[in-house]
Amino acid sequence: MKVLLCDTADEVTRLQHALRMLDPAMEIEVTTESERVIEMAAGLQPDVIATELGLEGLKDVHLVRRLRDAAPLSAIVGWTRLRDPGRVALVLASGASGYLLKEDGVDDAARAIQAAAVGSIVLTRSAATLLGGELGAALARVRELEEHVRDIESQMEEGTNAKSQFLANVSHELRTPVTVAKGIAHVLRNPNVSDEERGEFIEQLQTSLDKLAGLVNEIIEITELDQGTFQLNIAYTDLAPLIDRAVADMGDLHPSVLVRSRIPGNLFALADEARIHGVIHELLENACRYSPEDRPVEIRARVMDEGIVISVLDQGSGMDRDVAWRSFEQPFSTGEATLRKEKAGAGVGLHLSRQLVVRHGGILWTDPVPAGGTRVSFCLPSKVGATFAAPPDAA
Numbered sequence: 001m002k003v004l005l006c007d008t009a010d011e012v013t014r015l016q017h018a019l020r021m022l023d024p025a026m027e028i029e030v031t032t033e034s035e036r037v038i039e040m041a042a043g044l045q046p047d048v049i050a051t052e053l054g055l056e057g058l059k060d061v062h063l064v065r066r067l068r069d070a071a072p073l074s075a076i077v078g079w080t081r082l083r084d085p086g087r088v089a090l091v092l093a094s095g096a097s098g099y100l101l102k103e104d105g106v107d108d109a110a111r112a113i114q115a116a117a118v119g120s121i122v123l124t125r126s127a128a129t130l131l132g133g134e135l136g137a138a139l140a141r142v143r144e145l146e147e148h149v150r151d152i153e154s155q156m157e158e159g160t161n162a163k164s165q166f167l168a169n170v171s172h173e174l175r176t177p178v179t180v181a182k183g184i185a186h187v188l189r190n191p192n193v194s195d196e197e198r199g200e201f202i203e204q205l206q207t208s209l210d211k212l213a214g215l216v217n218e219i220i221e222i223t224e225l226d227q228g229t230f231q232l233n234i235a236y237t238d239l240a241p242l243i244d245r246a247v248a249d250m251g252d253l254h255p256s257v258l259v260r261s262r263i264p265g266n267l268f269a270l271a272d273e274a275r276i277h278g279v280i281h282e283l284l285e286n287a288c289r290y291s292p293e294d295r296p297v298e299i300r301a302r303v304m305d306e307g308i309v310i311s312v313l314d315q316g317s318g319m320d321r322d323v324a325w326r327s328f329e330q331p332f333s334t335g336e337a338t339l340r341k342e343k344a345g346a347g348v349g350l351h352l353s354r355q356l357v358v359r360h361g362g363i364l365w366t367d368p369v370p371a372g373g374t375r376v377s378f379c380l381p382s383k384v385g386a387t388f389a390a391p392p393d394a395a
Contacts, residue, residue, distance in 0.1 A: 001117050002027040004044055006037035006051035007079065011102070015050065015079065018110035034058045042070040047117040050100075050109070053080040053091065060087055061094045068095040075116040079109055085134030088127060098122035101130070177208035184208075232272040232359055239267040239308060239380075242277040243299060246284050250297075254288035263301040269308040269380040271360060276380070279353045279364075280310065283376050286350070287314035291373075303382070307362065311377040313369065353378075 003019060003026060005012050012030045019026055029044060031037050034057040041049055049067055053060040060082070067076050075097035088099045097116045100109045104124035112122035123131065184205045187193060193201070243263050250259045269276075280299075287297040295315035302309045357364040357378045364378040 001025075001048070001114070002044065002046040003029070003113060003117075004037065004040055004046040004049045004074075005030045006032070006034060006049070006055070008032060008052070008055075011052065011079075014106050015109060018106040019113065022110045022114060034063055037063075038066050038070050041067050041074060045071050046074050048075045048077060048097075048113050050077045050079045050113050053078045053087070054082050061090050064091055064094040064096045075119070077113055077116050077122065079113075083126075083130060085130050088131045089134070092121075099127045099131075100124045101126040177211045180208045181205055181212075230359070232275060234270050234272055234360070236268050237271040237273045237276070239269055239271065239276065239280075239301065239310065240265060242273065242280055243267075243301060243310070246277060246280040247299065249281060250284050250288050253285060256293040257288040257291055258296040259284065259288065260296050260298045262298065264303065267301050267303065267308050269382045271380055272356075275356050276360070279356055279378065280312075282350070282353050283312040283378075286376070287312050287316075287374075290314055290316035292316065304379075307379045307381045307383075309377060309379045311375055313373060313375045315369075315371075315373040350376075 001023065005015055005028060007015070009032055012032065016028055016030060019028055029040060029046070031040055032055075034051070034055045037049070037051055038058070049071065051063065051067070053063060055063075058066060060078070064076055064078070067074070076095065077098040077100060078091050078096055079100045079102065081102050083101065091099055097119075098112055098121060100112050100122065101124050102109070104126050108124050112124060116122050184201045187201055188198065188205075240263055243261060247259050247261050250257065284297065284299060291297050291314040297315075298313045300311045300313070354364045357380065360380055362378055362380040364376070367375045367377070369375055
């Protein structure tokens with residue numbers, strides 16, 4: 001077997017001795033220059049070329065490629081101290097038959113060089129561990145990326161479904177007020193309509209237009225939240241009058257549902273008055289929409305260490321936790337299928353309410369009630385710097 005070695009004088013001496021001990025008949029030529037080893041490889045055409053990959057001049061991949069061109073039938077083995085899994089992969093990909101780390105000793109290197117002469121691909125233990133660890137990490141990374149891609153695909157599919165559901169929901173929600181408005185406009189063209197009837201029709205028209213405007217405003221607010229352009233006007237605000245006003249609104253919107261209010265006289269919190277009134281109004285209207293007419297809706301407020309806690313309790317069929325989660329996390333998600341829904345709105349309200357409360361530095365959560373119904377609660381800070389790690393006790 002003919003072997004060509006290229007390294008520093010000390011390293012060549014060590015490896016040459018180990019090879020002689022392994023096979024005294026082995027023909028061994030040596031050099032300490034990377035440029036010289038290419039000339040010698042072309043002239044000798046040895047069975048194996050073992051070279052340090054970090055010598056001055058040509059190095060690692062470039063050296064292997066030049067040796068591959070000079071001696072195409074020779075097995076090229078890197079014998080080096082360079083612990084770089086990326087370099088191991090590149091050297092092997094460039095045509096080398098092995099990568100030997102000097103830390104594993106000259107005896108292992110000598111046996112590997114002998115194996116390379118008969119066509120084996122050789123790695124010392126440390127080189128194999130280095131490459132295997134990198135390969136394992138790469139495979140783990142690939143799995144992570146594949147999972148990430150699946151998550152993105154799932155999110156895109158959910159986004160597409162949410163968009164389709166939104167369009168269906170909005171179409172459903174717009175149909176009634178638009179139809180009412182068109183019918184009233186047609187009736188008002190009739191000169192024979194009495195003043196009393198005209199006033200009633202105009203009031204109904206105003207209600208329909210208010211509903212349309214409310215839906216449009218919710219969609220605009222969701223867009224502003226997503227784009228980061230949404231702004232709040234935070235000030236110390238007494239929430240009690242806001243609750244009283246929202247309860248009064250329910251008397252007009254849902255006259256058949258009794259709303260019981262249990263609130264103390266003063267409920268000062270850090271809040272944007274108009275936005276939080278909208279949140280209270282939304283939670284009460286949802287509760288009234290889903291409660292049977294013979295069962296009251298209840299709104300409670302408490303002053304706690306965490307802040308002001310407001311809870312709205314209905315006695316309807318109850319909202320599943322997964323439905324509540326979708327409503328909170330995904331705009332335009334409702335609890336009923338669009339084609340059969342009779343009570344659900346456009347699906348904006350709960351999502352928007354949660355976003356508004358979070359923007360205030362508070363939290364909003366929901367609890368199915370064992371006896372039936374749903375309790376939706378939120379907590380607002382009553383002092384500067386208040387934070388929440390978990391919902392306060394809602395019992």
